[in-house]
Amino acid sequence: MNEVYKPEKFVGKPIERVEDEALLRGVARYADDYPARLDTRHAAILRSPHAHAEIVSIDVSEALAQPGVVCVITGDDLLEYVDPFLNIVKAPMKLWPLAVERVRYVGEAVVLVVAMDRYIAEDAVDLIQVEYKLLKPAVKPEFAASEEAPVIHTECDSNVLSDREFTYGDPDKAFEECDQKVEIEIDFPRSSITPMENFVVMADYHPAENVYDVLSNFQGPFTVHPVMCRALRVKNTGLRLRTPANTGGGFGIKVAIFPYIVLMAIASRIAGKPVKWVEDRLEHLSSATAAPNRIVKIEAAAMKDGKVTAFRLDQLDDYGAFLRAPMPGPLYRMHGVTTGSYEIPNLYVRNRLVMTNKSPSGMVRGFGGPQMYFGIERVMHRVAIELGLDPLDVIEKNLISANAFPYHAAAGGVFDSGNYQAVVALAKKEGKLKELMERRDKARAEGKLYGIGYTAVTEPTHSNMGYITTILTKEERAKRSPTMGTNSNATVSVDPFGGVSCSTEVPPMGQGHATLMAQIVAEQLGLQPTEISCNMELDTQKDKWSIAAGNYSARFTSGPAVAVQMAAKMMRQKLAEIAAPNLNIPVEEVEFGNNLIFARDNPDNFLKFYRVAGTAHWSPASLPDGMAGGLSESAVWTPRELTAPDEQDRINTSLVYGFNFDFCGVEIDRDTGEVKIDHYVTAHDAGTILNPLIAHGQILGSYSHGVSEALYEEFVYGDDGSFKSGTFADYLVPSATEVPEPMVLHVETPSPLTPLGAKGLADGNCMSTPVCIANAVSDALDNIKDIQLPLFPSRVSELIHGDEPPPPERLSQAAEETPAKTSSGKSSAITGTGQSMVPADPQTVWDTLLDPIKLAVVIPGCHGLDEVAENDYRAEITLGAGPVRGKFLAHVKLSDLNEPKSVTLAGGLDGPLGSSQGEGRVRLEAVEGGTQVSYEYSVEISGKVAAVGSRLIEGGARVVVNQFFSRLIKQIETPGSVTAGEAGTPSLFQRILQWLGIN
């Protein structure tokens, strides 16, 4: 070994992932795979079918009486053990793990059942009777923010919990002096990224130490840990939170587990047993979390040449029914970057956060970036169009110039480094922009709809914990101790036989962190990455962790990875100091490689790595003077650039700032409105790339989220707050046939602020891709101004052809039904009219309708009507088919009685499968041969049934109405021929079940 030794480099190499072996064999351990104690009990949750209602009563007796049920817990039962979760704006709203007194969104947890197994628990959930009194909901953010809206949290004065204005530079002057004021409004939809693995919590209360011991696929940030502890009334040591070795995707969503962690912790205390809960997909879609939908009004002050001198933004961010920590992150974590990638010195921002009757918003990959950049990049596109310039020229004219770094953005972001021009130039050249433009010309010449879109995005990574305090005024901030910066922890240990392990404070969500750690450590210690053991489990009772710990804001490469490198270097130094006297060389000349520690200039003078390591363990007394024994080095990385907001509300929201520039060509099918991505180029500058294979994968994943935000995903709510996207057939997640592979390019401008030089890159395309596609669609459609995501074919068709013509009238059915519409779209009301001939005179029909006993027989599935007041009835009704049937509580009120001519029926159904509210008017008219009964009705449906099968409900409602009349006719023709209690609507439920594949 005489040639000069070149240390082996792993950082920067496309090393295969060390995680993959276990994952590919199916032996990796996710939260649900961890062994549970034999006496573990299983939980299921009853959720609210209503968007806004008072809880009148909860009857759990039947559920509790079921064999195998351990306990049934309501919100009131929790009050003895928990305090409400804290929120940043100190709004007096009370967020409990289970609803107390009121429900505020469809899917809110109301009752928890703990039973011997999940099947029994779910059966028992269906036996709980909850009586609700409906309240008017506030679903749309603009309405919720208005005076007329019902206040969702009566403890608060309004639904707007925070309204702050910020001015940087002199925007008014800039707008006065500009040549063109360009404005646009956007309504960014509500969506999420739905990791393939749902939430899992396994909790066990230890009374001896008053410790809640919880295993959960929680992803951090661990700033939420004290929030849980406060709710549980324990110190941080009282909640031992453990996260598993593997988690099936996080994307920010898995911070929202925390109310369930507290819920199961208390359940375990009440049950006196470990309690396990695994969320199902309907629960996840309806209740887990969503990125806030946002209404943005944005104005740009532009000069004739395309230079933009100021932005004005008015943002209304919708947080759903509760402000859950760390909300309202999406509104503020981008704050320092509100002028995007541009040199724009003047800025005005108004930020309002509003509560609505929808599921609480939360962290979702990109975290405020997709919303913000959609406004900024759409308005930049409009600047070009309105000034008659090329959109790319306008972007390039305004990009921060390469010599301006570190660039101080108007709102306080300090962009560490970059060369945006180089990125754009690379993308144009390698991505073949010129050819793409020719392709567009050609396509257009052939009469096709083809457009090109551009976007430039600065991606803030490694959030400053202090950013959230920008929501407070400087006076409010002065009253509390400042929050700023972050810590990252890592430990590298070497065992007596030279085995090396490394750990840090990031629950893994699939990003390959263990591989990156192994690369960094192996490079420092002269070993192979596969030799480094990285246990990614985290245990707050035993591991080193910081309050900033967690897997979010793409902080790994500029945070924990740096701490890993620091710890590895400390270990290297210590081993070098141990080896040096034995090698007879100065410490500086000690080199590592090939599992050896040797003299840099004379590799033949070496020691085996494991021998040196062994010394520290087996003969600590022989260590150099003053050196501690053992081999475990822990490092904390604390970048100093992350300060608190200043007096002018400027905040450096993140440590490092990556950049990406995208362009794409899309073709729109003129007939179907389908948007096809023909060519997509994304060029990144994320500083030093630690592992190109992993970096590439992160970009592809982020891009695919961007595509789905642009074209597919949306949580749809009815006007009444009913939730319509409860399955993967309603909430569209693109498959392999819908996500074409983009071209990914890189420029590397290392960050001067971190020793590794890396910036994040995992979120950029979530921010850039939706608006890049939107700009391309606008370009394809004559620069149309209003682009509403997601660009469903039907929506794009409307842009091409104008509003959809009304559907042709249906052929008459048995009851000559004319459904007026609609179960899709925004309105959830199913309306219909119809007529039936009943062979009896109006008085006979009237008497049947008004007689509770006779009416009970006619109503499908009815077990008898109780008249609770005059013309006010209660009934128990069974609807369903096959193995699944639901009991519903029905209430019906008759009014506007005009005997025997007309009557109005109003009422609803409530049950575990969902709820409905409706009104109908029935008219009786004497005609030849009997009575013509005509009716019109309107029914709103919410809850589980609406969420999983809204597309099928319309038909189902018709079936019920038809059944009602056919039974009525039968009953009048031959009294007694109809049997009470026959379950109704088999076809509806049958269809839902079949389509769900259950039956």
Added chain:
Amino acid sequence: MPKLNQDSLQKIDFTLNGVAETGTAEPRMLLSDFLRNVMGVTGCHVGCEHGVCGACTVQIDGKAQRSCLTLAVQVAGRKVDTVESLAGRENPLTDLQQAFKTHHGLQCGYCTPGILMSTSEFLDRNPNPTEEEVRDMLSGHLCRCTGYAGIVNAIMATIEERQGKAAAE
């Protein structure tokens, strides 16, 4: 199939990953729950329980099937293979698994077992598919991490390698 009593436990004799096994389950228990919670085969993942995501895909008598849409009692007397069967406990990864590693066809790995089970059966039936056919087959699976490119590349590389080997023989 005989009529089963809904509360009675059924004894299920079947072949699991090549080994004769016996487990008990209520008639209503899903195969996915049975494999995971009774037989301890946790490589079978559950993502939606309504037949859309494909994470729970296993092979029953050699055919890829959704275990969340199958009842445990339906596999009595049959052969069930899960992802754990591909390489066996201590053998090297199969060429397909290795390709997923080389081409970064997985991130969190939650969707991966289902995709491997569909793909291995698909390639047995159809050894020389086009990329479009591969994407079509994959459309029965949802992956939220990878954007599918790595998965498609891994499968295409496996096909190419197998073709090369076949030609050399």
